[in-house]
Amino acid sequence: MEKIKIAVIAGPTASGKTELGVEIAKAFNGEVISADSMQIYKGMDIATAKPSPEEMSGIPHHLIDFLERDRAFSVADYVELANEKINEIYKRNRLPVIVGGTGLYISSLIDNIQFPDIKSDPEIRKRLEIESTRFGNEKLFEQLKKCDPETAAELHPNNLVRVIRALEVYEITGRKLSEYKAESRLVESPYESVIIGLNYHDRQRLYDRINLRVDIMVENGLIEESREVFEAGEMRTAANAIGYKELIPYFENNADLQTCIDKIKQETRRYAKRQLTWFRKNAKIQWVMLDEFDNKEKFFDYCKKNIAKSLSLCYNIK
C-alpha cells in the first residue's frame, strides 16, 4: 500500500513554526494539523501563542482550540485524532502539514505508536500518591521493581509520575507496562514523512525572541487572560501551560508583577531547551538553522525545496 505523505515542522517555542507551516501549506496545497498539547484548548489564546485568523491566512488548521479547559488530554488521544485528520486531508487530495512543539505527540504520531486502551484510574492514582507521601518514593519504586523490573530499570525512583503510571497499568491489567511498550512499535507507520527542525546556532537569539515574545504577550493581555484562567480553576492538562501558574503569586499578592513575568520568560527558555533535547535525538529531522538565512524568503524557499525533494512533490520556484 502506498504511504501517505506528510510534512512535519518541529522546533522549540518561538522559532517561527506557525509561519513556516502556513507557507508550506500554501505552497503544497496543504492543511495544518497542530501538534501542541496546549493549543488544543479553547481560550488560552495569548499564552499558547495560538495562531490568529490573520496568521492562518485562509489555511485550515486542525486540532487547535477545540477542547474545554477542564478536560484532560493525553498522547493517545492526540494520536487518534491526528490520524483521523491526516486521513481526511489525504482524501481531499491535500498535504497534511504537522506543526508543533510537543515532541512526544509528534514522535508517537509518525512512529505509529499503538497505545493500548488503558485509561488512568483516578482512585488508583490517588491511593498510590498517598502511599508515596506517607512511605516515600523509594517504597513505591520497590513495588515497581517487583512487578515490572524492566520499567523500573529505566525510571528514577523520584520520577513519581511515571512510577505511578507503571504501577497503575500493572494493577489494572495484570500486565507490565514494559510488555505493552514492546508491542507498541509492531505496526509499520502508514506515513512517509519529512521532518523539518527549526533551530539557531546561537541559542541566545532564540532566547531573545522568547523574551521579546513574552513582553508582547503581556502587552496583548496575558495578565487578564491568566487571571480568568486562575479564577476558573479546575483544570487538568491545561494547568501545565506556561504563562498562568507563574502569575499566581502576583494574583495572591505574594510577588510583584515583573518578578512573575521574568519567571515566565525563564520557564519558557527552559521549555525551549527541553524541546531541543527531545528533538535532537530524532535522527530523521532535517535541521534548518535560522541564523543562516538573511531573509525570510530564502528561508521559506529552502524549506519548500527540501520538502519537495524529500517527498517527491512538485514545487515551482518563483
Next chain:
RNA sequence: GGCGCUAUAGCCAAGUGGUAAGGCGUGGGUCUGCAACACCCUGAUCCCCAGUUCAAAUCUGGGUGGCGCCU
C-alpha cells in the same frame, strides 16, 4: 585624607587552621495515557603578594577593589 567593615563559581551564600555545604541560573540528558509535565546529571581550589605553620579560604603584614562613617 583618616577610621571601620568586606572580598569564596555567572549570581546568592555556608565554612574561622586540616585540605571548599547549599540554593539559583547555565549547560547536558531521560521520557509510551497530565509531556509547556515529571525526573536525572552538571561547576571553584576561596582578589593579589609575602609571611607564620607539618597543614591556611580560614592567622599576620602589605597591596588592590567594594561598602559605610568621619574631616
